[in-house]
Amino acid sequence: MQKSNIEPYTIDNYDKEQAYLRAKKRVKVLKGFYWHAFWYTLVNIFLITVVAINSNSTEFWQFSTFSTAFFWGIGIVFHAMGVFGKNLLFSKSWEEKKINQYMENENKQRK
Structure with a gap:
């Protein structure tokens, strides 16, 4: 008799498949960003x-030259917030590092 290559469907297999699908979705979102x-x-x-090539120096330094970059940049920021979360700059780990830093500074001042 030949042994089947198909594993029985268990909770462990389901969890692994769900983790794989979440990771795959996360990679797709990151790739899009x-x-x-x-x-x-x-x-x-x-x-x-x-x-820059088609204008003189006074025409170049106008808002219209950089308006596409500015407004599209706003869109990039919102896209980044959607991908990386609202706490992109001020995450929990950042808060913990700052708290530890202030505690260390205070301990140094007391000594």
């Missing part, structure tokens, strides 16, 4: 270069 950032950089370098 990285592509967004790549195109943002590439397109804005191109646009600003074209304006």
Whole structure:
């Protein structure tokens, strides 16, 4: 008799499959953000270069030259917040590091 390669479907297999699907979704979201950032950089370098080549120095330093980068940049920030969370800068680990830093500074001052 030949042994079957199919494992019985257990809770452990279900948990592994769910973890895999969550990880796959997370990678897809990260990949989407990285592509967004790549195109943002590439397109804005191109646009600003074209304006720089075709204008004199006074025309270059106007808001219109950088408006696409500015407004699209706002979109990138919101996309990053959606991908990395609201606590991108001030996460729990950041809070803990700062608390420890202040506690250490206070201990040094008391000595």
